[in-house]
Amino acid sequence: MPHSDIDELLPPPPPWRVFSEAPGGGADDDLPATPEDHRARTYRPDRNVVELVNAALYLRRPILVTGKPGVGKSTLARSIAYELDLGPLLHWPVNSRSTLAEGLYRYDAIGRLQEANLRDAPGTAEDDRTADIGRYVRLGPLGTALLPRSKPRVLLIDELDKGDLDLPNDLLDVFEEGSYTVPELARLPDEQHEVEVFTDDHGPRTTIRRGRVSCDAFPIVVITNNGERRFPPAFLRRCVRVDIQPHDNRALAQIVRTQLGDEAAAAAEPVIERFMAKRSRDDIATDQLLNAVYFAMSGALGEAGGQAAAEGADAHTRERLLDALLRGINSMDPA
The missing domain is CATH 1.10.8 (Helicase, Ruva Protein; domain 3)
Known part of the structure; x- marks a missing residue:
C-alpha cells in the first residue's frame, strides 16, 4: 500500500540539504538559500589556510588549493565570497573538454545565423531587421570575473587537473594581463563599438566596448586540484599554493x-x-x-x-x- 505521509515519517533534512526559497542572508539577499550557502557560513579553515589566503589577496594572485576529496577545497572559495561579501560565487567546473575560450565567453553563431534568415524573410518589419549581436554572446565564469568592478568577484575553477594539458598555460596570459578580447565584437564597425552582452551569473546585460574586457580589481581566483597530475612550473610560480590537510x-x-x-x-x-x-x-x-x-x-x-x-x-x-x-x-x- 502506498505511503502518503512521508512528510510526517521523515525527520527534517540536514542543514546542508535544505533547498529553501527564503533569502539566503549571504552576499546577495535576493538569492535563495542553498546547501552551498550553509557550507560557506559554517566553514572553519585552519590558521595556516587563512594566512595563505590572506597572502594571495594582498598579492592579487590565484590560489591553487590541493587536498584529498571532501576536505573543503571548493567550500573555501564559497567561504571567501561569503566572508568578504563579494556577491555570488562564479563557478567554472573543468572537464577534459574545457577550453580557455569556454571560460571567457560563448558565441552562438548558429543561433545568430538562424535569426538572420528569419529577419530576411518577406514581411519582416524593418525595425526587426536590426541585428543585436550581444544577444548571442554570453560571458563565461572567467570572463564575467574579469569585468571592471571596484570590488573583485570570487571565481572557483574547480578540478583544473581534469582539464586539457594546455589549459593551465592558456590561463597564464589572462592571469597576467587581467584582460581578454572577444574577436566577434572587436571586428564590428565603429558605430557598434558598444555592445551589451549576457553574463555568467544571469544578471543584467553588461556593456563591452570595442570587444575588449579589462578588470579593475583582479578577481579572487580559487583553483582546486585533486593531485591527479602536475602543473607546469610557470603556472605554479604564479599561484599561492594552499594544501588543506585532513x-x-x-x-x-x-x-x-x-x-x-x-x-x-x-x-x-x-x-x-x-x-x-x-x-x-x-x-x-x-x-x-x-x-x-x-x-x-x-x-x-x-x-x-x-x-x-x-x-x-x-x-x-x-x-x-x-x-x-x-x-x-x-x-x-x-x-
Missing part, C-alpha cells in the same frame, strides 16, 4: 558542533573514532561523517540521542549502515 579529531568534533550543535558533537565521538580508523586505510570525505552523525541523531540508527533500537534498527543493522555511510571513496568492497 581534519584531526578535535577539528572534526568542532565541525560537527558547528553544523549540528553541541548535543550532536557529544554523541558523535564514537562515530568520529570509526571515521578516523577508516580514513587511515582509505579516503573518506568529511561530509560522510556529517551524514553518519546526522543519521544516527535522527534515530534511524537507534544509536544516538537516546533512541531505542526498537525505534530504529537492531545492532547489526546499525553497524552495517554506519559502515556503508563511512565507506571509503576508493573502496571496491560491497556495502
